[in-house]
Amino acid sequence: xxxxxxxxxxxxxxxxxxxxxxxxxxxxxxxxxxxxxxxxxxxxxxxxxxxxxxxxxxxxxxxxxxxxxxxxxxxxxxxxxxxxxxxxxxxxxxxxxxxxxxxxxxxxxxxxxxxxxxxxxxxxxxxxxxxxxxxxxxxxxxxxxxxxxxxxxx
Amino acid sequence: xxxxxxxxxxxxxxxxxxxxxxxxxxxxxxxxxxxxxxxxxxxxxxxxxxxxxxxxxxxxxxxxxxxxxxxxxxxxxxxxxxxxxxxxxxxxxxxxxxxxxxxxxxxxxxxxxxxxxxxxxxxxxxxxxxxxxxxxxxxxxxxxxxxxxxxxxxxxxxxxxxxxxxxxxxxxxxxxxxxxxxxxxxxxxxxxxxxxxxxxxxxxxxxxxxxxxxxxxxxxxxxxxxxxxxxxxxxxxxxxxxxxxxxxxxxxxxxxxxxxxxxxxxxxxxxxxxxxxxxxxxxxxxxxxxxxxxxxxxxxxxxxxxxxxxxxxxxxxxxxxxxxxxxxxxxxxxxxxxxxxxxxxxxxxxxxxxxxxxxxxxxxxxxxxxxxxxxxxxxxxxxxxxxxxxxxxxxxxxxxxxxxxxxxxxxxxxxxxxxxxxxxxxxxxxxxxxxxxxxxxxxxxxxxxxxxxxxxxxxxxxxxxxxxxxxxxxxxxxxxxxxxxxxxxxxxxxxxxxxxxxxxxxxxxxxxxxxxxxxxxxxxxxxxxxxxxxxxxxxxxxxxxxxxxxxxxxxxxxxxxxxxxxxxxxxxxxxxxxxxxxxxxxxxxxxxxxxxxxxxxxxxxxxxxxxxxxxxxxxxxxxxxxxxxxxxxxxxxxxxxxxxxxxxxxxxxxxxxxxxxxxxxxxxxxxxxxxxx
Numbered sequence: 001x002x003x004x005x006x007x008x009x010x011x012x013x014x015x016x017x018x019x020x021x022x023x024x025x026x027x028x029x030x031x032x033x034x035x036x037x038x039x040x041x042x043x044x045x046x047x048x049x050x051x052x053x054x055x056x057x058x059x060x061x062x063x064x065x066x067x068x069x070x071x072x073x074x075x076x077x078x079x080x081x082x083x084x085x086x087x088x089x090x091x092x093x094x095x096x097x098x099x100x101x102x103x104x105x106x107x108x109x110x111x112x113x114x115x116x117x118x119x120x121x122x123x124x125x126x127x128x129x130x131x132x133x134x135x136x137x138x139x140x141x142x143x144x145x146x147x148x149x150x151x152x153x154x
Numbered sequence: 155x156x157x158x159x160x161x162x163x164x165x166x167x168x169x170x171x172x173x174x175x176x177x178x179x180x181x182x183x184x185x186x187x188x189x190x191x192x193x194x195x196x197x198x199x200x201x202x203x204x205x206x207x208x209x210x211x212x213x214x215x216x217x218x219x220x221x222x223x224x225x226x227x228x229x230x231x232x233x234x235x236x237x238x239x240x241x242x243x244x245x246x247x248x249x250x251x252x253x254x255x256x257x258x259x260x261x262x263x264x265x266x267x268x269x270x271x272x273x274x275x276x277x278x279x280x281x282x283x284x285x286x287x288x289x290x291x292x293x294x295x296x297x298x299x300x301x302x303x304x305x306x307x308x309x310x311x312x313x314x315x316x317x318x319x320x321x322x323x324x325x326x327x328x329x330x331x332x333x334x335x336x337x338x339x340x341x342x343x344x345x346x347x348x349x350x351x352x353x354x355x356x357x358x359x360x361x362x363x364x365x366x367x368x369x370x371x372x373x374x375x376x377x378x379x380x381x382x383x384x385x386x387x388x389x390x391x392x393x394x395x396x397x398x399x400x401x402x403x404x405x406x407x408x409x410x411x412x413x414x415x416x417x418x419x420x421x422x423x424x425x426x427x428x429x430x431x432x433x434x435x436x437x438x439x440x441x442x443x444x445x446x447x448x449x450x451x452x453x454x455x456x457x458x459x460x461x462x463x464x465x466x467x468x469x470x471x472x473x474x475x476x477x478x479x480x481x482x483x484x485x486x487x488x489x490x491x492x493x494x495x496x497x498x499x500x501x502x503x504x505x506x507x508x509x510x511x512x513x514x515x516x517x518x519x520x521x522x523x524x525x526x527x528x529x530x531x532x533x534x535x536x537x538x539x540x541x542x543x544x545x546x547x548x549x550x551x552x553x554x555x556x557x558x559x560x561x562x563x564x565x566x567x568x569x570x571x572x573x574x575x576x577x578x579x580x581x582x583x584x585x586x587x588x589x590x591x592x593x594x595x596x597x598x599x600x601x602x603x604x605x606x607x608x609x610x611x612x613x614x615x616x617x618x619x620x621x622x623x624x625x626x627x628x629x630x631x632x633x634x635x636x637x638x639x640x641x642x643x644x645x646x647x648x649x650x651x652x653x654x655x656x657x658x659x660x661x662x663x664x665x666x667x668x669x670x671x672x673x674x675x676x677x678x679x680x681x682x683x684x685x686x687x688x689x690x691x692x693x694x695x696x697x698x699x700x701x702x703x704x705x706x707x708x709x710x711x712x713x714x715x716x717x718x719x720x721x722x723x724x725x726x727x728x729x730x731x732x733x734x735x736x737x738x739x740x741x742x743x744x745x746x747x748x749x750x751x752x753x754x755x756x757x758x759x760x761x762x763x764x765x766x767x768x769x770x771x772x773x774x775x776x777x778x779x780x781x782x783x784x785x786x787x788x789x790x791x792x793x794x795x796x797x798x799x800x801x802x803x804x805x806x807x808x809x810x811x812x813x814x815x816x817x818x819x820x821x822x823x824x825x826x827x828x829x830x831x
Contacts, residue, residue: 032819034708034812034819036799037753037755037806038754038806043802047820048818048819053798053814055800084801084802
């Protein structure tokens with residue numbers, strides 16, 4: 001797997017997360033979201049990013065670790081994966097850092113309540129841990145539905 | 155050579171030429187005497203051969219090469235146009251199409267063409283096409299001592315050259331028998347020839363010369379200002395040349411028959427003094443290219459991208475308009491107004507850029523009908539009108555298959571066999587009409603046949619059998635309600651499953667495709683008089699007139715094409731039937747659907763209490779079914795740009811897309827199809 005070397009750091013609840021900077025198009029302030037009826041709960045709706053209709057996902061909701069309360073710090077990470085452009089709502093987006101492959105550990109089974117399906121690995125930084133998200137899984141709807149039905153049954 | 159960058163041009167042009175060959179073949183079948191048509195086919199085949207050769211698709215060029223030979227014979231009245239012959243040419247065409255498509259989908263365009271090549275060679279030699287099994291050789295090595303045959307076009311070139319003081323010579327060069335590198339010698343001879351004039355014809359053909367596919371002798375027709383002797387001398391200076399003979403070319407040669415000849419075009423080596431001759435030549439060869447030069451090919455993605463960028467301009471325009479009216483500076487307002495007008499014109503231009511004539515789809519049908527009528531032993535005449543009607547490119551791409559399906563259906567089930575038709579007192583030949591026209595914001599495509607019509611009883615019987623309707627329901631249905639049943643899924647009226655239609659896929663696919671394009675299909679039919687399918691399509695998919703409505707804090711757009719009327723409904727006019735809210739709309743009971751409930755729009759306290767106010771209803775129609783959509787407010791009509799919700803959402807219920815409003819916010823576009831019951 002291709003480990004990221006430059007990552008965008010953002011915060012969900014108290015944890016810090018990172019995604020490969022290559023996948024991030026821009027970071028936007030939250031504007032008014034147009035709701036789309038009858039879609040998954042974690043899809044909050046769509047916003048207009050420079051003429052592109054962009055679906056917005058509440059990342060916390062997606063990772064099943066709660067729901068985002070919108071504040072002045074709330075940001076939308078516009079990410080692109082293949083031909084899909086999606087916005088992720090995060091608590092704050094704080095930093096861009098370099099991490100070396102050597103500092104990355106494989107994901108533990110569950111970290112901060114997030115299932116390891118969504119995680120590439122955990123980067124050990126000085127005094128803190130950074131959870132590296134696997135966007136491909138995060139954005140994959142089919143998989144989500146499977147996970148959901150599994151947890152519902154359990 | 156890296157040819158990748160040319161592939162698209164090659165594909166586009168190949169398709170164009172194949173289409174031209176197709177059209178002309180069909181014409182030729184009707185008017186077998188017309189040699190100008192053969193000329194057209196020849197020209198297309200020739201261009202195709204050249205292009206394929208350059209791109210390295212040898213199978214295409216070898217097949218077109220043989221086609222040319224045969225066409226040449228027809229053109230010179232040495233071969234009569236027979237159905238067999240046309241059939242073979244059509245199968246060549248099909249093979250060529252397959253090869254081109256294979257290239258388009260990333261293949262290598264290779265295909266075994268030897269069978270067809272054999273057949274063509276057999277025809278060339280005057281055998282019956284069926285009994286063919288000719289061998290590869292013998293075509294290139296015709297007796298070159300004979301006078302070369304000059305066709306009309308070359309004659310014109312020669313005549314014109316003469317007027318300008320050129321002489322036309324036929325020169326026959328014989329190489330030494332032990333010559334080692336014939337090809338190199340030939341090349342040297344050509345260099346000399348082209349230095350002194352222009353070669354307009356060779357025998358054997360240039361290709362064969364290049365492949366050393368000739369004996370020791372070849373002939374050329376040369377246009378030059380020099381004398382015959384000086385040219386001869388120059389050629390003799392090349393080593394390993396045994397003999398050079400030359401004769402001035404007389405007019406009398408023009409119609410002399412000969413079995414092998416080729417034109418060559420050397421347009422890429424302009425020589426000053428022959429320029430005029432060449433220009434003449436070019437004009438003659440490709441009158442089409444002249445007109446084409448005024449248009450360029452643009453990738454549709456680029457237009458889409460331009461459109462996207464432009465939409466941003468439109469949004470900013472909206473903001474500017476707001477700002478300028480707020481500031482109230484008169485010069486500013488003037489400028490902004492002017493900009494709005496200009497940008498509206500630009501918007502229209504951009505939309506027309508996406509429009510293409512429906513001809514692209516229609517022109518594959520004549521051949522299809524020809525094939526079908528052969529397979530089914532029916533006589534069918536296809537009449538096409540309105541092929542120039544323009545439609546959005548996206549619609550064009552999608553509408554082909556449904557039309558094929560409907561036409562096959564009409565031919566297979568609609569039009570009867572000649573015998574049956576005679577018994578019914580109709581002409582033996584069935585008529586199929588394909589018509590396209592604009593009307594308002596829509597384009598209509600009609601497929602009308604004069605066949606047996608739809609058998610109501612059979613349809614009903616089948617529908618009951620397949621559980622689409624119950625017997626009681628069926629009895630109450632009017633004819634107009636019965637016919638659409640053939641478009642229900644799992645329905646097929648053909649008693650026998652045939653190759654042509656009725657493979658169980660059914661017409662429901664047709665209906666689905668058309669509806670997904672925002673269109674509708676209507677059916678009318680008179681027993682023994684024929685049936686008519688009318689497809690209504692939106693003019694363009696990317697822009698539509700819509701009514702904006704408010705539900706709580708959300709704004710929705712409802713396409714105007716669906717809207718029958720808007721009504722303000724008093725609370726007491728709202729009724730309930732079996733728990734379903736309904737209203738009385740001109741004597742009709744129309745079910746009501748609340749957008750707020752369907753889309754689960756969260757309400758605010760304020761609106762939840764006022765149950766006593768008039769309700770705003772948008773009455774939408776689908777076919778003859780009406781439904782009232784309850785909204786909060788009407789906001790007015792607007793041209794909106796339809797944007798897809800993207801791949802991330804799959805099939806959102808009752809939403810066909812979204813649009814960006816003037817203030818940059820997004821409004822969803824409602825698809826009333828899903829809400830009408």
